[in-house]
Amino acid sequence: GLTWKLVREYLVKSPLDQIPGPRSSSWLAGNIPEFYDKTGKHYYQFLEDYGSVMKLQGLLGLQKSFMNQVKNGPKEIDILHWMSRTTLEIIGQSGMGYSFDSLKEDAGSADLHPYSRSVKRFGGLLSGTHTFFITSYILPFAAKLNYPRLKRWIVECIPSQWVHDLKDIVDTIQKTAVDIYRTKQKAMIEGDDGKKDIISILVRANASAADEDRLSDEEVFGQVASLTFAAMDTSSSALSRIIYILGEHQEVQDRLRQELFEAKKNNNGKDLDYDQITTLPFLDAVIRETLRLHPPLSIAIRTARKDMILPLSKPIKSTTGDHISEIFVPNGTSLFASIYGANADPEIWGEDAQEWKPERWLKDLPEKVEASQMPSIYSHLMTFLGGSRACIGFKFAQLEFKIVLSILLTSFRFTSGPQKILWTMPGITSPVLEGGDITHPSLPMLVSPLDV
Numbered sequence: 057g058l059t060w061k062l063v064r065e066y067l068v069k070s071p072l073d074q075i076p077g078p079r080s081s082s083w084l085a086g087n088i089p090e091f092y093d094k095t096g097k098h099y100y101q102f103l104e105d106y107g108s109v110m111k112l113q114g115l116l117g118l119q120k121s122f123m124n125q126v127k128n129g130p131k132e133i134d135i136l137h138w139m140s141r142t143t144l145e146i147i148g149q150s151g152m153g154y155s156f157d158s159l160k161e162d163a164g165s166a167d168l169h170p171y172s173r174s175v176k177r178f179g180g181l182l183s184g185t186h187t188f189f190i191t192s193y194i195l196p197f198a199a200k201l202n203y204p205r206l207k208r209w210i211v212e213c214i215p216s217q218w219v220h221d222l223k224d225i226v227d228t229i230q231k232t233a234v235d236i237y238r239t240k241q242k243a244m245i246e247g248d249d250g251k252k253d254i255i256s257i258l259v260r261a262n263a264s265a266a267d268e269d270r271l272s273d274e275e276v277f278g279q280v281a282s283l284t285f286a287a288m289d290t291s292s293s294a295l296s297r298i299i300y301i302l303g304e305h306q307e308v309q310d311r312l313r314q315e316l317f318e319a320k321k322n323n324n325g326k327d328l329d330y331d332q333i334t335t336l337p338f339l340d341a342v343i344r345e346t347l348r349l350h351p352p353l354s355i356a357i358r359t360a361r362k363d364m365i366l367p368l369s370k371p372i373k374s375t376t377g378d379h380i381s382e383i384f385v386p387n388g389t390s391l392f393a394s395i396y397g398a399n400a401d402p403e404i405w406g407e408d409a410q411e412w413k414p415e416r417w418l419k420d421l422p423e424k425v426e427a428s429q430m431p432s433i434y435s436h437l438m439t440f441l442g443g444s445r446a447c448i449g450f451k452f453a454q455l456e457f458k459i460v461l462s463i464l465l466t467s468f469r470f471t472s473g474p475q476k477i478l479w480t481m482p483g484i485t486s487p488v489l490e491g492g493d494i495t496h497p498s499l500p501m502l503v504s505p506l507d508v
């Protein structure tokens with residue numbers, strides 16, 4: 057058994073082989089000397105190789121851009137626009153070693169990376185009942201029709217601006233994914249840029265994979281596109297929502313800012329690093345509470361792949377008056393699971409379940425929450441779902457929120473604007489002005505520089 061454990065690493069391939077761990081200074085002792093290293097050399101090398109909160113902060117021109125805009129006094133700024141640019145840039149740099157946007161200067165919609173513009177419009181275009189009709193009836197049929205050119209031709213013949221806008225957006229997303237992939241391939245051919253982001257590692261691993269394991273070009277494009285899409289729109293929606301709520305609750309905004317200033321002061325005035333920023337309790341509570349009550353995805357859609365019996369958490373009264381505690385679900389049935397409903401259920405979270413109260417995370421959660429057995433990877437919440445198709449980016453998202461909020465709140469105050477904001481749920485929750493165009497989400501808020 058022991059011999060096998062020692063030689064296994066050299067004989068059996070593991071997917072983890074593709075993820076570079078910290079280099080060991082001794083082949084005999086592995087990483088043990090690093091445990092006892094008091095100089096921090098290893099730690100700094102690790103930061104150099106893999107990046108850190110400080111490095112990411114350096115990358116963001118966000119603070120400077122906001123500062124430029126408010127240097128002559130408070131100004132109305134579209135927070136959604138900025139959070140979309142920021143989250144795209146963060147996943148670009150850390151997920152694919154690719155920069156979409158310098159964030160250095162304020163740019164009008166026309167100056168944005170086409171990807172950014174497309175994703176921003178995508179959610180808006182998908183609102184409305186025609187979307188339900190198309191996703192329920194047209195897409196399942198289209199997916200079975202395995203002739204891409206014919207499908208494109210049909211789409212091009214449809215006399216609808218909405219369809220053409222959607223087609224252009226999908227084309228831009230695909231083109232961007234191809235560009236990123238080609239850039240990586242070129243870097244590899246020219247001697248490998250040695251980047252450690254997910255897509256660079258994937259491209260390198262794919263090039264050396266056995267034929268039967270290798271992903272096709274189309275499959276890699278798909279990975280790039282889905283990673284970018286899954287990471288950007290959800291995160292920009294959540295960040296915008298957090299800032300919006302802080303605008304409505306100035307006292308909470310002040311308390312959060314106080315926590316950030318104190319932590320920085322205790323760190324001798326230096327920027328907080330990863331470990332420090334993740335341990336700030338109130339920052340964590342504000343994020344957790346917003347993701348509980350306002351999940352960016354409020355519904356998860358699933359299709360039953362076989363006949364099944366669905367047990368209910370409590371009996372319900374049927375149309376015949378009987379109480380039933382389970383439901384028969386035939387193969388092929390579409391199921392809509394309400395993420396919002398589960399996260400804000402008063403029977404689980406208590407009477408105040410539908411109120412936004414970050415303090416609930418600073419004390420023990422109700423026993424019913426612990427006992428709820430929610431399918432969840434995050435704090436008994438369904439925000440990132442659970443199981444094998446749960447979100448892979450939930451830790452990434454939280455760290456990203458903490459970094460962005462710590463940058464913004466220590467320099468600016470956010471106040472709600474005069475217009476009423478409605479949060480629509482076309483897919484990913486997004487803000488629109490009351491009475492405004494639902495296909496053009498935006499979140500104007502008043503931003504003022506702090507006098508510190």
Ligand code: HEM
Nearest residue numbers: 286287290291294352439440441445446447448449452453
């Ligand atoms: C607040 C931010 C986020 C929320 C609320 C969120 C939520 C979700 C949810 C609910 C799913 C499951 C969708 C389904 O199967 O129906 C999912 C999947 C996924 N998420 Fe996230 N996500 C967030 C941020 C991120 C980030 C930052 C990344 C990448 C770094 C990411 C990458 C993914 C990927 C790749 C999947 C597909 C996983 C699979 O199907 O196996 N997400 N996300």
